[in-house]
Amino acid sequence: MPPVFSHGDLRLYLLSLLDEAPRHGYDLMQALSDRTGGTYTPSAGTIYPRLSKLEEEGLVTKTVDGRKTVYEITDAGRAEVASRSGDLAGIEAGLADSVRLIADEVRAGVREAMRSLQADLAAASAAPSRPAAPSSADPRAAAREQVRRADELLAEFRAGLRADLRGHVARGGDLAASVVDDLKTALDETAEAVRSAMRN
Structure with a gap:
């Protein structure tokens, strides 16, 4: 069964991905699929509203690069990722367990x-x-x-x-x-x- 992000978990995970490098929306969707061994592939309708919310909160900024909109984490976003490192470790452990269960099946x-x-x-x-x-x-x-x-x-x-x-x-x-x-x-x-x- 694909992993289901608990309330707020996807938001934090998106911030952590942007903390690694600026990304556009499709790249974030692909990264989520890759990190979960393909067990979770979010839709654009799931990702973009959350990115807009993060932008409203001042945690990310966006710039248009040709036909792509690139999202980049702000200092406030980095501070949130750092302050919630324990939560992030728990999310990643849960996703790893889901991948192992699929492989076992x-x-x-x-x-x-x-x-x-x-x-x-x-x-x-x-x-x-x-x-x-x-x-x-x-x-x-x-x-x-x-x-x-x-x-x-x-x-x-x-x-x-x-x-x-x-x-x-x-x-x-x-x-x-x-x-x-x-x-x-x-x-x-x-x-x-x-x-x-x-x-x-």
């Missing part, structure tokens, strides 16, 4: 998908064999049919998981390297199980 989903695939493959290899085909049947044709089925299963699995991963990232979700590492390990183990079954 993705990792658990990938592991569950891998376990399900391995279980399906194990069940298929342990299933009793079908009655022997008539002697006139071509054993190579039967093998080619199983290869075709395996291709379909792999393509379906790849397309489904790929869609899940891309959709998660497109919605602003984080995808930790450890999740992909777990995926590679599970795929390697599954491939070895299939090769072993073919050798037996």
Whole structure:
């Protein structure tokens, strides 16, 4: 679930971002998305009214640079950020926890998908064999049919998981390297199980 800023938290976080460097509105939206691992991407309707309020309070100033409006923190804004450093640390810790939770959910989903695939493959290899085909049947044709089925299963699995991963990232979700590492390990183990079954 995307992190939700408590009352006043987003205001303080915007000030802290402007304390790092002057920014325009889109840059602030992108910075918020980046800092939260993509779990929170505010709209212009969320950011600009808060920037206007900060300007009214004398905490930021704005200048027009070509087609962009650049916001810069004032001395009063810096003083507020400094005086609320403890609050800011709490906000950042909460956002980090949210990013970790999203990553854990993705990792658990990938592991569950891998376990399900391995279980399906194990069940298929342990299933009793079908009655022997008539002697006139071509054993190579039967093998080619199983290869075709395996291709379909792999393509379906790849397309489904790929869609899940891309959709998660497109919605602003984080995808930790450890999740992909777990995926590679599970795929390697599954491939070895299939090769072993073919050798037996």
